Amino acid sequence: MSTQQSPPDSLAGSAFLRACRRQPVPHTPVWFMRQAGRALPEYRALREGTGMLESCFRPDMVTEITLQPVRRFGVDAAILFSDIVVPLKAVGVDLDIVAGVGPVMAQPFRTTADLPPRLEGVPQVTQAVQQLVGELGTTPLIGFAGAPFTLASYLVEGGPSKDQRRTKALMYGDPVLWHVLMERLADITLAFLRVQADAGASAVQLFDSWVGVLPAQDYRTYVQPHSARILAGVGESHPDVPRIHFGVGTGSTPTQESNSWTAEAPASA
Template identity: 50%
Template sequence: MTSLDSAHPLAAGLTAASRLVRSYQGEHQEVTPVWFMRQAGRSLPEYRELRVGMRMLDACLDPAMASEITLQPVRRHGVDAGIFFSDIVVPLKLAGVAVEIQPGKGPVFERPVRTLDDVKRLEETDPASMDDATFAPIAEAVRLTTAELGETPLIGFAGAPFTLAAYLVEGGPSKDHIRARTLMHADPEAWSRLMAWTADISGAFLRAQVLAGASAAQLFDSWAGSLSLADYTEHVAPASARALSHVRDLTYAVPVAPPHVPLQASVRQDGEPAVRNVPLVHFGVGTGDLLKAMHEVGADAVGVDYRTPLDEASRRLGHVVPVQGNVDPAMLAAPWEVLAPHVETVLRRGLDAPAHVLNLGHGVPPETDPAVLTRVVELVHGWRP
């Protein structure tokens, strides 16, 4: 186990008592915490103004800009967490992979990875060699952000190994990830080595964010919904566990009796401070059948997309796992008299789990009216069962 620096927001007591962190740790909160995936970005006019003339990956690697973009939705909406502004392919770019994000299309790779020789070419960059200097822009952006956030937690994130591998094999976005799934079965050695490499890249990216000040971390498996449970369990889950192992050992001592925390939550029976790990969340799209397996890779909480009701998700998870989600993003464009009852239904269903963090069942659509998100936050914070 590795203890976080005493100045880290969790160890210093700034965020350990926050609604978000305690919910991820399974403690039900009277006021449900809320944040939105892709809350930082295209739906905000201030983001579009700031990004004029700058490419996406350049913005991600500019610490001051990445920090400002992360902070924008926190200021505007009053959400309970910032989500670090970056992209899942950033660690690939830092590892020397030729990738660019094309507007309207997504990440596009100069050389797809489809053979064992291609994987060996990737392995020429050892993820273990990606040191503090490699991740310096990321760490600086996190430090700038947490200095402004104060008691509001920052969530770090990374793409799960399968999603990164799928992008690399396909060479860009895909609807069915057929090439990636073919490689999985046609060349098990190439697949295994590719998954190990992407797991260590993602894990290093996550660890850099947490050590710099993130109070939680989320692993996104955007494309895992294309897999069967058998394929996920055998060919993907071990790599996701490997990615999370890079941050699973990071712990902090809960400050004794921090504000708003019951004494029993902050100290052990012997009077010593309780030691907790940095909370980890695992989210996937179209992964209703994989929820239990996704939890078992080492996550503390599980994100649920809009397809599976939260009470059903909690049942599949044995009613013992905190859940996150899962307002349908399509509802954000509906009239308020339609959206509000939908949000309240999600909140009620979330009561079936030990704790619930309200979020969307996917990301904020770029055409979303920001005022609607602010109104949703106000509704959630004012809602009581």
């Protein structure tokens, strides 16, 4: 790893990217996963009358919403306004985000016939990222994608679930089909993160909303290889783009498991 220091007033010299490279920082960089959202009155005004998924596929709206918390709070990084299920929608999965409920699938996953297609590209996201890079200047942009386990849970459950009962039933009862699904979702997620990195995102994050329901051993067996492949794939195609791996509810994971959770990403937050 290079020890050369970048000017503090440059993108590479930002506190966030310096922290990703494990270099000294002038202050602890701060950003919030949901910093662009309902807490902001300007967000609510802009989103009025526009559905969540529609918002995620409108480049000008994505750009404005992503910029709002940067303007208001001066956070150290912007994170792309998106949703975990955007890549599924992009490949043609029939789903919607229902107010007060969350993502709901028209047809839950049951067999290989229900496998989503591979992702070829998302021009709306490419345009939004390019616009944001031009607007943000020396503020880094973090790209974003949901991890395969969380995507699988929505597909299998048909919507949000607190206990992931159907997901676990598939995982334990038919591990071959489970891994086929996870491999396809890993392909989609890797392609989605590469779209963002290609367009100029400074870093990317793999976000796992539901993985905290699993014990560490099940995570290593059923999930970690697929998430690790995504992070490694981004590293191969974009070696200078830091990768962040975050799972909700994983704080109690024993220290000796930390390498499994980070999947050897060069930076974590």
